[in-house]
Amino acid sequence: MGTYVPPGQSPPFQVVDDLHHGAWVIITGALGLVLSLVSFFIRLYVRLALHPPFAYDDYLLLGATAVAIVQAALLFDAVSNGFGTSIHLLKPEQVNQIQTLITVSDILYLITIYISKCCVCGIYFRLTPQKSHNRATLATLALCTAWVIPAVFIIAVNCELNRPWKGSGAQCVNLIQRWQFIVALDITTELIIFGLAIALLWGLFMPFQRKFTIGFAFLIRLPLIIFSIFHIYTINRKVHSPDPTLSVVIPIIWAQVELNYALVACSVFCLRPFMAAETAYQTESYDSYDNLSMTA
Numbered sequence: 001m002g003t004y005v006p007p008g009q010s011p012p013f014q015v016v017d018d019l020h021h022g023a024w025v026i027i028t029g030a031l032g033l034v035l036s037l038v039s040f041f042i043r044l045y046v047r048l049a050l051h052p053p054f055a056y057d058d059y060l061l062l063g064a065t066a067v068a069i070v071q072a073a074l075l076f077d078a079v080s081n082g083f084g085t086s087i088h089l090l091k092p093e094q095v096n097q098i099q100t101l102i103t104v105s106d107i108l109y110l111i112t113i114y115i116s117k118c119c120v121c122g123i124y125f126r127l128t129p130q131k132s133h134n135r136a137t138l139a140t141l142a143l144c145t146a147w148v149i150p151a152v153f154i155i156a157v158n159c160e161l162n163r164p165w166k167g168s169g170a171q172c173v174n175l176i177q178r179w180q181f182i183v184a185l186d187i188t189t190e191l192i193i194f195g196l197a198i199a200l201l202w203g204l205f206m207p208f209q210r211k212f213t214i215g216f217a218f219l220i221r222l223p224l225i226i227f228s229i230f231h232i233y234t235i236n237r238k239v240h241s242p243d244p245t246l247s248v249v250i251p252i253i254w255a256q257v258e259l260n261y262a263l264v265a266c267s268v269f270c271l272r273p274f275m276a277a278e279t280a281y282q283t284e285s286y287d288s289y290d291n292l293s294m295t296a
Contacts, residue, residue: 021249022084028253029072032260039267040065046270057122061266064115068259071108074101075252087245098245102252106155109255113186114148116262117141120193120221123269124200133200140192147185154178176232176239183232187225194218221265227258 016023040061047054075083078101082094090098121144124137155178197218201211231254241247 019086019089019246020084021246022079022082024249025075025079025084025252025256028256029075032256033069033072036065036068036260036263039264043267043270051270055122055126057119057126057266057269060115060119060122061263064112064119064263064266067108067112067115068263071105071112071259072256074105074108075256078102078105083245084249085245087243090245095245102248103155105252106255107152109259110148110151110155110182112259113262114144116266117144117189117193119266120218121196124196128200133196136196136199140189140196143192144189147182147189151182151185154182176236179232179235183228186228190221190225190228194222217268220268221262224258224262224265227254227261230254231258 043058043061047058078098081097081101082090083098083102087095118141121137121141125134128134197215201215231251234251234254238244238247238251
């Protein structure tokens with residue numbers, strides 16, 4: 001039975017009740033995308049008008065934002081096809097279409113997170129000429145790449161491509177183990193990326209306030225770990241649900257929060273306090289590097 005609409009009024013765009021949660025995905029995805037785009041355009045303005053040049057990390061953020069837009073569009077398409085609605089109210093062809101769209105959006109979610117990690121590594125290359133730190137950054141990039149490639153295949157070969165999507169628990173006995181592997185390496189790489197910031201600042205003779213400003217710009221990414229944990233926690237709770245088109249909504253929402261937060265966190269580096277501290281750090285870092293080269 002459909003939703004009652006009083007005479008003279010238009011039906012709601014999305015219904016929210018015990019059998020319809022698609023509106024939650026649309027609200028979360030749209031709000032996150034708006035915040036990501038606003039932060040990106042702020043960074044674009046800063047790089048083009050106030051603090052050029054446009055470097056590798058900026059191009060990487062542009063790419064990550066573009067992928068995030070496509071990913072959000074796929075989620076919105078999935079909702080329009082019935083994602084967020086109880087599977088008992090959907091036709092088999094709708095369920096198949098939703099499964100395909102969610103699988104592709106999960107892959108793009110992983111790619112976006114990966115590019116955001118590369119963006120932070122690009123900022124390290126911008127900041128310092130130290131060869132040892134740059135080698136560590138390259139090793140971190142290699143680890144991130146070694147994470148995302150198997151992660152994409154783990155999602156792409158989703159439950160041996162079983163159809164229809166009649167229940168995550170019944171169709172994919174290793175689903176939670178797959179996501180545990182993905183999230184564990186995601187958290188590990190985030191901790192390593194933050195560790196690079198500590199190594200970057202260790203031993204430099206500069207005011208603590210400037211060190212803190214630079215370190216805080218990298219520290220602000222750490223909430224991504226919390227979002228990843230909530231993501232895997234909700235998957236673990238919903239993995240055996242007989243109504244996957246409804247139960248998967250909450251994990252998808254946490255994935256959207258993580259994705260868009262990662263993009264916004266990449267734009268923190270264009271804020272004025274970081275720019276001032278960055279200039280001071282580069283002066284100190286390059287002077288130290290030149291002195292070491294002369295001594296050698």
